[in-house]
Amino acid sequence: MTNWGLLLKIAKTHLITRIKQSSVAALGVTFGIATFVILISFMTGLNGMLDGLILNRTPHIHIYNDIKPSEDQPIDYFDELKNSFNVVNSIKPKQSQVRVHNAKALINFLEKDKRVKGVTPQVAAQVFYLAGSSQLNGRVNGINVLDEVTLFNFDNYIVKGSAEALAKNSEGILIGSGVAAKLSLDIGDKVQISNINGTIYNLKIVGIYQSGLADYDNIQSFANIKTVQRILGEGSNYISDINVKLHDLSLAPAMAKRLESEFDLTAIDIETANAQFETGTNIRNLITYAVSITLLLVAGFGIYNILNMLIYEKMNDIAILKATGFSGNDVKLIFMFQAMLIGLVGGVLGVGIGYGVSVIISHTPFETEALPTIDTFPVNFNGTYYVIGVAFALISTFFAGYLPAKKAQKIDPVDIIRGQ
Amino acid sequence: MKHVLQARNINKFFRDAEVFQALKDVSFNVDKGEFVSIMGKSGCGKSTLLYILSTMDTNYEGELVLNDKVLTGRSAQELAVVRNEHIGFIFQFHYLLPEFSVLENVMLPAKKFGLKSKQEIEHDAMEILRRLDVHEQALKVAAKISGGQKQRIAIARSLINNPTIIMGDEPTGNLDTKNSENVFSILKELSHENNLSLLVVTHDTDFAAKTDRIITMEDGKILSDGL
């Protein structure tokens, strides 16, 4: 029978009468855990922001008609040459349009699917921006702007003007911030757009768009679908891209594969498109855990040392306890409790300090050209990390305390009593 | 009269560089309420014997019986329980936990035993301290009281669980004459009034002479058992 309360009380008394050593040991843990919480909150905050930057805008499945040579050449259908080695030189893609065939039907089909949250069609057009004598290569995407806002947070990237202004104005355009800067244009100005055939259209700038990715902002503009269809000289059936947002992102790869095989299109899923982002996220997490575990290891050695010293000092106490009927296991528990108490106090203090510093960081101004929607450092206040922090503290002190406690368990009281 | 403690043919060997036999075929009994002293020259094996009898040393040959139960060969866990419940031990040096109060030191074995409530234990501990005339020290930290007081508190602690037998290894060896007589009279009183068995190692001839029975040892053997 183990009297936990009694053992805990003895452990507490030992710690309190050596408050200096105990505090130093606990502070080691505090430092490790606080660093962990701060690093992980900041890193995952950053990850979340960067992912959000991409994920908010990137469709889960992007459907378009890629122009590429067909996989099967006529000779492959010729049965007599089936078993021979055929070489075809200079394969060219066959003449076809970049439009998605039968887009309206496909959109209808997708909208009926329960896994799909929403579908937005787009029309992309290669254009030139003309302002005075300057001329700039670029691209205009025709969009259903209000759908883009609800599905892909499009409004997050409008730094001047508004999505509604575009929705209301069939002659309006939202130009990229890079385009605006290069052509010295601003909201309210007119911009001339020339299609590849040289026909010129006059559009009014109703807003400025900034994604944070300079390459993109230097060429990209947005207008209503109808406007772009007109620029291209195409009818309302002409759709070049279909963007799909799902309820569950993880279904994207499988769905994209099925769409490709069933409809003879190209369907890119978000995971394929953004594999490199995943890698960056993983490496940042890895660094965070490596640094924190290193700090905890150092703290653990501190605790190990202090407990070893304490046990050396407490030889007499151990002998008395054993002589008066405490078992080796009781004595071991007393010292394990001491280690874990240090871990608990240090850990709780650590997450407290970690939280405090995280709050300070989250209020620190952070303004950058590249990220128009962010004005303080991103910090992730996820409760899980605080639980992990305390668990970390307890686990590391458990291991640090185990060996010294095991030693105390094995001390032979006769050796101590005889040694006096 | 019933035997409380029986040592049967105890042999003890120290196997360091060479084998040394510290106890040779030691057999004797202690009866209920008996006050027995063990005497003998330094190095004859008195302490070694006492560590075996108190179950702290299990590395011996022979058999040890307490209250008709064989203790030899029991697990360390079981022996800890036996020590807690049945054996009080008083050391030559005043072994108290220095950071705990006098009262807590006395209460500790009873709390470990876990039979009584905290209030009962505290009440009992105060009673015993009063009997030993150290109740005024009860709330002081154990590190801050005198040697004679410490020894009386160690006796109080050994009594808290109403043990079957109390063993002492030169419990007065470190005290002046006055304190030593005081401790002796306390022990004597306990053995008579509470019918408690006592087994005490001593170098003090006057002390031994006043006990019920003297066992004399020499070179690890019992020379005479004053039966």
Ligand SMILES: Nc1ncnc2c1ncn2[C@@H]1O[C@H](COP(=O)(O)OP(=O)(O)OP(=O)(O)O)[C@@H](O)[C@H]1O
């Ligand atoms: N750990 C040990 N290893 C080897 N020999 C030991 C050990 N402990 C004790 N001895 C030997 O055993 C013998 C008995 O020692 P013990 O301590 O029992 O003597 P004692 O009768 O208590 O003496 P004293 O009156 O001085 O306390 C001694 O010769 C001692 O040298």
Ligand SMILES: [Mg+2]
């Ligand atoms: Mg001795």
